Amino acid sequence: MKLIPIGFGSLVSSARIVAVVSPDSAPVKRVVQEAKETGRLVDASYGHKTRAVLVMDSGHVILSALETDKFEENQ
Numbered sequence: 001m002k003l004i005p006i007g008f009g010s011l012v013s014s015a016r017i018v019a020v021v022s023p024d025s026a027p028v029k030r031v032v033q034e035a036k037e038t039g040r041l042v043d044a045s046y047g048h049k050t051r052a053v054l055v056m057d058s059g060h061v062i063l064s065a066l067e068t069d070k071f072e073e074n075q
Contacts, residue, residue, distance in 0.1 A: 004071060006064040010044040012054065019055040020071045023063070028053055035061035 003011040021028050032053060035041040040060045045051075048065035055061055 005066075006044050006052075006054065006062065006071075007048075007066045008044065008046045010064075012056070012062060016056050016058065017054055017071075018057050020068050021053050021055070022068055023050045023053045031055070032061055032063070035059075 002014040004014045004017070006012055023029065023032065032041065040058075042060055042062045043050075045063045045065040050063045050065065052064040052066055052068045052071065053061060054064060054071075
């Protein structure tokens with residue numbers, strides 16, 4: 001199992017990531033809002049601006065302060 005750093009000491013399993021997307025589009029904002037309403041949102045940005053949204057295979061949505069291209073470098 002390979003762990004990917006998502007910022008501020010937080011790690012996620014690379015095998016569980018379905019998508020890493022930018023938080024700017026309306027569909028992604030809806031996904032984040034739905035996850036928040038259903039209790040599946042994990043805010044790992046620690047109060048910083050969200051720059052990447054990770055969609056996990058469990059249905060959880062993780063907010064990260066790292067840019068989406070940083071995840072490409074960790075592959």
